[in-house]
Amino acid sequence: MARQKLYKFAANAKAKNVLEAGKPLFETIKGNWHTFFENSSPIVLELACGRGEYTTGLAQVYPDKNFIGIDIKGDRIWKGSTFAQENNLQNVAFLRTLIHDLEKFFAEDEVSEIWLVHPDPRPKKKDAKRRLTHPRFLDSYRKIVKNEGILHLKTDNTGLYEYSLEVLKTQKIENLVQTADLYESPLYDLHHGITTRYEKQFTKEGHKIKYLQCRLLK
Ligand SMILES: C[S@@+](CC[C@H](N)C(=O)[O-])C[C@H]1O[C@@H](n2cnc3c(N)ncnc32)[C@H](O)[C@@H]1O
Numbered sequence: 730m731a732r733q734k735l736y737k738f739a740a741n742a743k744a745k746n747v748l749e750a751g752k753p754l755f756e757t758i759k760g761n762w763h764t765f766f767e768n769s770s771p772i773v774l775e776l777a778c779g780r781g782e783y784t785t786g787l788a789q790v791y792p793d794k795n796f797i798g799i800d801i802k803g804d805r806i807w808k809g810s811t812f813a814q815e816n817n818l819q820n821v822a823f824l825r826t827l828i829h830d831l832e833k834f835f836a837e838d839e840v841s842e843i844w845l846v847h848p849d850p851r852p853k854k855k856d857a858k859r860r861l862t863h864p865r866f867l868d869s870y871r872k873i874v875k876n877e878g879i880l881h882l883k884t885d886n887t888g889l890y891e892y893s894l895e896v897l898k899t900q901k902i903e904n905l906v907q908t909a910d911l912y913e914s915p916l917y918d919l920h921h922g923i924t925t926r927y928e929k930q931f932t933k934e935g936h937k938i939k940y941l942q943c944r945l946l947k
Pocket of ligand 1: 776778805828
């Protein structure tokens, strides 16, 4: 394995803000996130967080909320974890796991909001089940999110955006707002000026950034 990766994995193993397999908290954190953060502030997830730009960016905008970035790739999480430590962001944590396993780590109603920021679009029809706005994922989000909890999706991908809007038509939701061109939309402020590595690349290639937000009802 590349030395850089080994270095990052070793840093994650020591970092208090990274929860991953092998650490005792990884097994016991479900239902205990408020104890972990030592406050009762709302808990916000960024799924498929990559380097955690939204997790750390939103944590700076909203110091009165707790942010957890979730991704399976430890070397990406390392970037966000390191940024949070260097900037003393006590309201940030990273969880290294598959998103399929969310219910193992969060109790019913433990979460207030979920962000999906440029998740893999999975354009092939046979991969629809792996899209993070597929009904099976929405079902698991609904279990851990409080009633009327907020779901955000930001994507450059027209196929994923349109698919997600179609799926949401079949779901118990309210207050859906959407735009196919966030940068030119009155909703622009909802992006908080945070651009991820993928977003910079996609906008450079000329893709418009799409955004939707809704409340998930039980
Ligand atoms: C296209 S990248 C986007 C990363 C980041 N949100 C951004 O905008 O830069 C997708 C990320 O999702 C993660 N990912 C994809 N499927 C996943 C899954 N089922 N569970 C956990 N992470 C996943 C990948 O490891 C990758 O970091």
